[in-house]
Amino acid sequence: xxxxxxxxxxxxxxxxxxxxxxxxxxxxxxxxxxxxxxxxxxxxxxxxxxxxxxxxxxxxxxxxxxxxxxxxxxxxxxxxxxxxxxxxxxxxxxxxxxxxxxxxxxxxxxxxxxxxxxxxxxxxxxxxxxxxxxxxxxxxxxxxxxxxxxxxxxxxxxxxxxxxxxxxxxxxxxxxxxxxxxxxxxxxxxxxxxxxxxxxxxxxxxxxxxxxxxxxxxxxxxxxxxxxxxxxxxxxxxxxx
Amino acid sequence: xxxxxxxxxxxxxxxxxxxxxxxxxxxxxxxxxxxxxxxxxxxxxxxxxxxxxxxxxxxxxxxxxxxxxxxxxxxxxxxxxxxxxxxxxxxxxxxxxxxxxxxxxxxxxxxxxxxxxxxxxxxxxxxxxxxxxxxxxxxxxxxxxxxxxxxxxxxxxxxxxxxxxxxxxxxxxxxxxxxxxxxxxxxxxxxxxxxxxxxxxxxxxxxxxxxxxxxxxxxxxxxxxxxxxxxxxxxxxxxxxxxxxxxxxxxxxxxxxxxxxxxxxxxxxxxxxxxxxxxxxxxxxxxxxxxxxxxxxxxxxxxxxxxxxxxxxxxxxxxxxx
Numbered sequence: 001x002x003x004x005x006x007x008x009x010x011x012x013x014x015x016x017x018x019x020x021x022x023x024x025x026x027x028x029x030x031x032x033x034x035x036x037x038x039x040x041x042x043x044x045x046x047x048x049x050x051x052x053x054x055x056x057x058x059x060x061x062x063x064x065x066x067x068x069x070x071x072x073x074x075x076x077x078x079x080x081x082x083x084x085x086x087x088x089x090x091x092x093x094x095x096x097x098x099x100x101x102x103x104x105x106x107x108x109x110x111x112x113x114x115x116x117x118x119x120x121x122x123x124x125x126x127x128x129x130x131x132x133x134x135x136x137x138x139x140x141x142x143x144x145x146x147x148x149x150x151x152x153x154x155x156x157x158x159x160x161x162x163x164x165x166x167x168x169x170x171x172x173x174x175x176x177x178x179x180x181x182x183x184x185x186x187x188x189x190x191x192x193x194x195x196x197x198x199x200x201x202x203x204x205x206x207x208x209x210x211x212x213x214x215x216x217x218x219x220x221x222x223x224x225x226x227x228x229x230x231x232x233x234x235x236x237x238x239x240x241x
Numbered sequence: 242x243x244x245x246x247x248x249x250x251x252x253x254x255x256x257x258x259x260x261x262x263x264x265x266x267x268x269x270x271x272x273x274x275x276x277x278x279x280x281x282x283x284x285x286x287x288x289x290x291x292x293x294x295x296x297x298x299x300x301x302x303x304x305x306x307x308x309x310x311x312x313x314x315x316x317x318x319x320x321x322x323x324x325x326x327x328x329x330x331x332x333x334x335x336x337x338x339x340x341x342x343x344x345x346x347x348x349x350x351x352x353x354x355x356x357x358x359x360x361x362x363x364x365x366x367x368x369x370x371x372x373x374x375x376x377x378x379x380x381x382x383x384x385x386x387x388x389x390x391x392x393x394x395x396x397x398x399x400x401x402x403x404x405x406x407x408x409x410x411x412x413x414x415x416x417x418x419x420x421x422x423x424x425x426x427x428x429x430x431x432x433x434x435x436x437x438x439x440x441x442x443x444x445x446x447x448x449x450x451x452x453x454x455x456x457x458x459x460x461x462x463x464x465x466x467x468x469x470x471x472x473x474x475x476x477x478x479x480x481x482x483x484x485x486x487x488x489x490x491x492x493x494x495x496x497x498x499x500x501x502x503x504x505x506x507x508x509x510x511x512x513x514x515x516x517x518x519x520x521x522x523x524x525x526x527x528x529x530x531x532x533x534x535x536x537x538x539x540x541x542x543x544x545x546x547x548x549x550x551x552x553x554x555x556x557x558x559x560x561x562x563x
Contacts, residue, residue, distance in 0.1 A: 010488075011392065011450050017399030036491050057388070059491045081391035100395035 002029040003115060006047065008040040008066065009033075009055040009079065018053060018079065018102060025108055027115065037061035041069055051075045051114055056087075064145065067138035068174075071184045073147065075114045075136075095147055139165060141172030150189060154221060156181060156198040166223075191235065193217065194228040260318040267310060271303045272346055285354050292351055300344050307343070308335045372533060379530050386480070390415075393446050400449070411449055414442040422473055429538065430469035433500065433507070437461065439476050440498070447483050454493025455483065461500040468500075468507045468563060471534050477527050478511055478557055485525075486515030486555060502563060509559040517547055517555040535561070 005028045009015045015033050022028045031047040034040035036058055044052070052074050056063040067073055078087060078097035087097050096110045121135070137153075139146045148167050157164040158178040164171050182192050193199050203220045210216040215227040215235060227235055279285065279299070284292055312335060316322045325331060393415055400408035421439045437459065444457050479496065487494045494514025501508055519525070524532075528547060535543040542562040550556040 011396060012452050013396040013399040013403075013449065014392070016403065017395060020399070020402070038491075057488075059489045081395065082387040100391050101398045102395065 001115075002027060003051050003111070003118065004029050004031050004047065004049045005051040005053060006031060006040065006043050006049045006074075007033040007053045008037070008058070008063070009053070010035050010058045011055075014055065014079070014100065021102055021104055021107055022053075024104060025111055027108075027111055037063075037066035037069070040066055044070060044074065049074050050118060051077065051111075053077050053079055056080045064138075064140060068140055071137065071181075072150070073136055073138045075117065076138075076147070077110045077114065139172050139174055141174065144172065146170070146172065150185070151200070151202060154200050154203045154219060155223065155225070156190075158196045166221075191231075191238070193225045193231060193235075197225050199225055256318045260314055263314055264311070267307060268342075271306060272343075272350075275299055275303060275347070276350070285351075285358065289351075289355060296344075296347050296351060300340060300347055303343050303347075304336055304339045307339045308332065311335060311339065372537070376530065376534065379526060389447075389480070392450055396446075396450050407449070411446055414445050418442045418446070422476070425473045428472055431472045432466065433461070433468045433470050434466040436470050436472065436475050437466075437498075439473070440479050443476055443479065444483075444496070447487075451483075451487060451493060454490070455487050456493070456495040458495065458497045460497065462502070465500050465502050465507055468502070468561070470507070470509075470561060471538060474531055474534065474559075475509065475511075477531060478559075481525070481527050482511060482513035482515075482555070482557075485517075486513040490514060505563050507559075507561045507563055509561075511557040511559075512550060512554050513557075514553060515555050516552070517549050535559075 005022070007015050007018055007022075007030065009018070012035070015035075019030065019033070022030060028051070031049050032043040034043050037060065040052075040054075043049075054063045054066065054076050056078055057080070058066075061069075063078065067076065076095060078095070079100060079102065080087070080097055081100045087095070096113060098106050098110055135150045136147050137150060139148055146167075148165070153165055153167045155166040156178065157166065159173060161175065161177055162173045163176050163178050163181055164173050178192075178196070178198060182190075182198055185198065189200060189202070190198050191201055199217065199219065205218045205220045208216045208218070210226060213229050214232050217225045217227060219225060279295075282295075284295055287295075312327065312332075393411070397408055397411045397415070400411060418439060421435075421442075441459075444455070448455050448457075475498070479498070482496050487496070496514075497510075497512040499510045499512075524547070528545070532545055535545060539562055543560060545557065545559045547555065547557045
């Protein structure tokens with residue numbers, strides 16, 4: 001099984017060099033290369049690669065800016081000449097980086113780690129999986145960054161033009177509206193309970209009838225979420241399926 | 242009533258007061274003029290053994306003036322003095338009496354000045370040492386500019402297969418660039434032509450990395466090639482142009498370096514694509530460091546100005562005395 005990947009780097013020779021190295025590994029099917037963030041976003045949306053080789057320092061939008069614009073991010077291996085300190089921003093999730101000039105053994109190691117993760121997901125029963133294999137999202141709040149599996153997000157709450165993501169013990173704010181998130185999140189996993197909240201259906205503990213023909217949902221972490229009357233109809237339809 | 246026999250009865254208080262006042266004003270005036278004179282003559286910068294004979298001569302002059310004024314003054318204040326003849330011994334009495342105070346004042350003044358100056362000098366020495374150390378540290382960090390170095394090595398690595406000739410010349414350029422930055426501390430100034438060679442080596446390597454995104458033009462008059470400039474100064478500034486200007490532009494940009502002699506000054510102008518936006522309204526380390534170096538080398542005679550030429554270009558202008 002070859003992993004589909006895109007290279008993002010503003011230097012032609014750096015892309016060229018990585019391409020040669022990837023050919024030597026024989027494990028990557030390169031589906032595109034981009035010289036800047038905008039080109040990369042277009043390519044990612046078009047080809048939906050499994051893996052990104054991403055340079056951090058790029059003109060106008062850097063690697064992190066790019067990731068922030070993607071709703072679902074592929075696996076990422078950062079490539080950097082010296083900026084590994086920027087990667088200290090990552091809080092919890094494992095992420096990988098390789099230093100330039102790139103060494104083949106180190107590259108192979110990083111790829112095999114990604115491969116292992118992809119295989120693990122493949123082994124999981126279908127019912128536990130979100131529809132897309134690209135099931136992680138990049139989140140940056142101030143100077144902290146996370147890669148979060150969509151299945152790890154319990155709830156998303158509206159806060160004006162921002163959205164508060166509840167996962168693990170963190171609640172970072174991202175600069176996206178709840179509506180824009182609702183449009184792009186898989187309906188099999190997420191449900192818009194009311195104007196303010198989107199919940200992850202995996203985390204529903206129990207459901208009680210509530211005023212006005214609505215519902216009250218208890219999440220596994222003890223939080224209570226009201227389902228508006230309008231949404232209750234939808235919810236019943238979904239649950240009866 | 243013994244006392245009143247030699248004091249004018251009619252003006253006892255006012256005469257004494259006038260006498261004291263006159264002496265007070267006189268003392269201040271004379272020492273003040275001495276101070277001005279000593280400063281003007283630069284005595285304060287002399288070592289102590291050189292000041293001493295000058296102090297003695299000055300004290301002699303000052304005391305003579307004071308004596309000349311005090312004798313008639315005292316004769317006016319104390320009528321009994323009018324009965325005394327002005328003998329040599331009488332004069333000497335006055336002279337030595339006044340000398341004590343004037344000498345004490347003058348010596349105190351000079352010792353204090355001397356002490357203060359040595360303190361200042363010490364301070365300045367430490368400041369210079371600290372500045373030199375910081376310079377050395379910044380230069381060292383600039384020399385190694387790891388981001389540039391590793392990216393260049395990464396590019397060259399690819400070139401080894403793709404274009405061995407270019408790879409070889411890139412290795413040579415990188416070597417000579419590293420060598421000149423390691424030699425920065427050795428000379429206070431170097432020839433402009435040598436500095437330009439370093440800049441060209443640097444730009445050639447960046448040119449490999451940035452491809453057609455980096456364009457540069459040199460417009461340097463032949464007659465300034467042998468002018469002296471601080472080593473790695475232009476290199477640092479050009480590096481800033483690439484780092485803050487070109488590398489942030491998706492479609493790249495250009496750098497124009499011009500140098501000419503005018504009014505006995507070397508004028509270097511560097512224009513690059515981009516906009517100058519100082520972080521937190523403070524200039525960066527490279528620029529502040531360059532300013533400091535120019536100040537140490539040329540005092541106020543050299544300067545550096547950076548600003549936006551228009552909405553798309555930044556201009557850095559350096560003026561150095563020839």
